[in-house]
Amino acid sequence: MRRWLKSTCKLLLFVAAGLLMLGCSRTQESDGVRLLMWSATNPQEIDHARALVNAWNEAHPDTLIVLQPLPEGRSGEEVLIIAAAGKTAPDICTNIPPVIAPLLADAGALVPLDSIAGARESIRARMPAELFETFVDGDGLLYQVPWKGNPILIQYNTTMLRACGVEKLPETWSEFATAAEMVVADLDGDGGIDRWMNIINPISEWRQRLFDFYPFFIAATGGETLLKDGQVNFDRPETEQVFAFFQQGFERKWFSRSVFAGDAFVVGERFASRVTGPWNIAYTERFKGTDFTYEFGPIPVPDDYEGTKYTFGDPKSIGIFSTTKYPDVAWEFIEFYTSRSADLKLLEYTSQLPLRDGLLADTLYADYFATHPRMVQFAEQVPFTRGFDQNPVMQEVFDALAAQFDAVCIHSRRTPEEGVARAAERSETALRLRGDG
Amino acid sequence: MSLFTSVDHGSTVTKHPGLAAKEARAGRILIAPYVIFFLIFSAYPLIFSLVLVFHHWSIVGPLEWAGLDNFAELISDDVFWKSITNTLLFIIIHVPLQVVVALFLAAVLNENIPARGFFRASFFLPVVVSGVAVTVLWKQLFSTDAGLFNQVLAWFNIARVPWLSSPDWAMPSIAVMATWKNVGLYVILFLAGLQNVPRSLYEAAEMDGAGWWDKFRYITVPAINPVVVIVLILSTLGGFSLFIEPYVLTGGGPMNSTLSGVLYIYRQAFGFFRMGYAATVGLALAVVVVGVVLIQRRIVERED
Numbered sequence: 001m002r003r004w005l006k007s008t009c010k011l012l013l014f015v016a017a018g019l020l021m022l023g024c025s026r027t028q029e030s031d032g033v034r035l036l037m038w039s040a041t042n043p044q045e046i047d048h049a050r051a052l053v054n055a056w057n058e059a060h061p062d063t064l065i066v067l068q069p070l071p072e073g074r075s076g077e078e079v080l081i082i083a084a085a086g087k088t089a090p091d092i093c094t095n096i097p098p099v100i101a102p103l104l105a106d107a108g109a110l111v112p113l114d115s116i117a118g119a120r121e122s123i124r125a126r127m128p129a130e131l132f133e134t135f136v137d138g139d140g141l142l143y144q145v146p147w148k149g150n151p152i153l154i155q156y157n158t159t160m161l162r163a164c165g166v167e168k169l170p171e172t173w174s175e176f177a178t179a180a181e182m183v184v185a186d187l188d189g190d191g192g193i194d195r196w197m198n199i200i201n202p203i204s205e206w207r208q209r210l211f212d213f214y215p216f217f218i219a220a221t222g223g224e225t226l227l228k229d230g231q232v233n234f235d236r237p238e239t240e241q242v243f244a245f246f247q248q249g250f251e252r253k254w255f256s257r258s259v260f261a262g263d264a265f266v267v268g269e270r271f272a273s274r275v276t277g278p279w280n281i282a283y284t285e286r287f288k289g290t291d292f293t294y295e296f297g298p299i300p301v302p303d304d305y306e307g308t309k310y311t312f313g314d315p316k317s318i319g320i321f322s323t324t325k326y327p328d329v330a331w332e333f334i335e336f337y338t339s340r341s342a343d344l345k346l347l348e349y350t351s352q353l354p355l356r357d358g359l360l361a362d363t364l365y366a367d368y369f370a371t372h373p374r375m376v377q378f379a380e381q382v383p384f385t386r387g388f389d390q391n392p393v394m395q396e397v398f399d400a401l402a403a404q405f406d407a408v409c410i411h412s413r414r415t416p417e418e419g420v421a422r423a424a425e426r427s428e429t430a431l432r433l434r435g436d437g
Numbered sequence: 438m439s440l441f442t443s444v445d446h447g448s449t450v451t452k453h454p455g456l457a458a459k460e461a462r463a464g465r466i467l468i469a470p471y472v473i474f475f476l477i478f479s480a481y482p483l484i485f486s487l488v489l490v491f492h493h494w495s496i497v498g499p500l501e502w503a504g505l506d507n508f509a510e511l512i513s514d515d516v517f518w519k520s521i522t523n524t525l526l527f528i529i530i531h532v533p534l535q536v537v538v539a540l541f542l543a544a545v546l547n548e549n550i551p552a553r554g555f556f557r558a559s560f561f562l563p564v565v566v567s568g569v570a571v572t573v574l575w576k577q578l579f580s581t582d583a584g585l586f587n588q589v590l591a592w593f594n595i596a597r598v599p600w601l602s603s604p605d606w607a608m609p610s611i612a613v614m615a616t617w618k619n620v621g622l623y624v625i626l627f628l629a630g631l632q633n634v635p636r637s638l639y640e641a642a643e644m645d646g647a648g649w650w651d652k653f654r655y656i657t658v659p660a661i662n663p664v665v666v667i668v669l670i671l672s673t674l675g676g677f678s679l680f681i682e683p684y685v686l687t688g689g690g691p692m693n694s695t696l697s698g699v700l701y702i703y704r705q706a707f708g709f710f711r712m713g714y715a716a717t718v719g720l721a722l723a724v725v726v727v728g729v730v731l732i733q734r735r736i737v738e739r740e741d
Contacts, residue, residue, distance in 0.1 A: 192591075203688045410602075
C-alpha cells in the first residue's frame, strides 16, 4: 500500500512539473508574438533563413520568428498538404511549390494576400511584370509570394565536347542531334554505350519531367504553359515535336535508360551534359576534376524557332497559412525576407535567384555578379521563365504527360501524336471533374 | 440466484458472485487497451474509408458527396486494372519462387553441413535489414549500364539486360529481389517443419530402398504440408502489399509495369490528394485479396 502511494505521489509530481513547464511556456508566449516559419531543408537555405531570422528577431523582440526546416517527407508537397490537413502547418512557409498553392488555396489553408493592405501591390512591384500574372490563382486572388527561381539551362562538359569535336554549344535541336552523334560512343568495345550526350532520370515520376520534357516544351512554344484559361494547352504540334525529339534521343542512345549510382556527370564524366539550375555551380566547383571545364547553354529549340528563349523557372513561393493568428505580422516579416538586402543574402548564401525585377541593373547586386559571373546568365534568363499553371489538378496533368513520355519517348511504344492525345484526354477529364475553370 | 461457473479439467468449480463480478471487471480493464487501440486504429479508419468511397476529399478541404462516381471511374480506369494485373503477375512469379527456394535452402540447411549456423543466419539477415536499404542496393546491381549483373553477363559475352528499364523485365526483376529479401523467413518456417519429421520414417523408407527424391516426395512434402500452406498464404498476402520495392526502384514504371495496387493507392492519396478515389481503389484491392485467398484455400482444402 505504501509503495503504491509512493509511486502515485511520484506520478502526480511528474504531471505537476509538466503542467508548470507548459504554463511557463504559455506565459512566455503571452509576452509577445511568436511565429513559426518552415524553410527548405538544404544546409545553404537553412543558413540563409537563420541569418535573416536572427536579424529580424534582434530588431523585433516582440514579434519573434521561430525557424524550423520543413519536416522530412517524400516531398515538400506531401508534407505541406498533410500539415494543412492536420492543422499543424506553420504560420509562414518559405518553400511552397507553386504547383500545390491552388490546392491549398481552394481548401482555405492559405491567407489570400489581397486581404492584407498593400501586399499585392508590393509583390507586383518587386517582380518582373510578365511573371506576376502566372502566380495569380484561378479565382483572381494571390495566395503566394513568388520569391525565387532557378532558371533551368543545360550544363555542358566542354572538355568532353571538345574532345569529341564539338566546338559550339547546341542551340537548336539539329545542333544538339549533331553534337550527340559525335559524343555517343562505346569506349570499351563491349557493344554497349559508355558515353552519352545528356543525363535523364528515366524513373516514372512527374517531377523528373520538369528537367527534360517541360523546359523543352516551354522553349519550343515560346513561353507557353500546359494550360490556358483552365483548358489543355499542350495538344499542339510543338508537344508532339518535343516528344519526337526525345524519342529519337532514346532510340539513338543520346540518353541512357539507366539510373546511375552517384554523380555520373561531374564525378563520373559519362555524360556530356545535363539539364540543371544555378545551384549546381557551387557543387560543380567543389567536386569537378582538374580537367573538367563547363559552360551553360540555353534549352535547344526547334530549328525554325525565332524569338526569345524561354525555359522552366523552377520557382518557389512563400505562403502564410490561415491557421496563423497574426497574418499582418507574418506579411511584415515576409516583406523583410524579400527586401533588396535580403535578396542579396539569398544570392550569397544559396546561389538561387530572387524573382526581382532589374536584378542586374541594381548596383546593390553588382559586386555579387562581378564575383559570380556564371550567375549572370541565369539572372538574364529569369524574366523569360515559366512556372506552373495555377490549377489544383496540375500534378495530375503532369502525371498524364509523364506517363506518355515514358511510353512514347523512353520506350517507343506509341507515336508522339497518340501519346499527346492520350495525355490531353486524361488531363481534360481531371480538369472537368476537379479543376478550376 | 445466478452463479458464475467454469469448467476446469473436467471438474465444475462454483465461484462466489462477488468474485465473478470482480474478475469480469478486471477482464474488461485488461482488454480495454486493446479495444481502444482497435477502435482508434482499425475500426475507425475502416469505417471512415467506407464513408470516403462515396466522397471526393482532397484531405485539406471538406468532404464532397460523390455518390457512385468513384466506382464508375474505377471500372473505366485502365491504370487501376494494370496495377491489379501487375500485382497478380508479381504473386505468380514470387510465390512459387519463394516456396521452391525456401524449401530447397531449408532442406540443405537441415543437413549436417559445415558452418550451418552461419548460413542460417546469413539467409535470415536480409529479412531484418531495412527494405529501403536493400532496395537501394539492388537498384545499383540492376543498373543496365553500370550494374554488377550486366558486368558479369558481359564476361560471358551476353548482351546487357534492361532489368528495371524494360516494361517486360522490371516486374520479374522486382520479384527476384523480393524473394531474396524475404526467403530467410520462410526458410525458418520450413526448417521448423522439417525438424518435426520423425527420423524413423526416413530410416524405414531407406530400408525399403527409397532414394533421395522418393523420401522427399513421399515423406518430407506430405509431412510439411501445413507449413507449405502457411508459407503460401503469407507470401500471397505479402505479394498484395508490394510497395517499397517498386516505390524506391522504379516509381511504378516503366510504363506502369511495376505499379502495384498499394503503390497506386499511395499515388492517388498522396500524389494527387484524391482520398475518396484512393479509398475506392483500396476497397477493390481488398475484394481481390479476399477472392484470391479464398480460391487458394479451396485448392489447398481439396488437395488435403
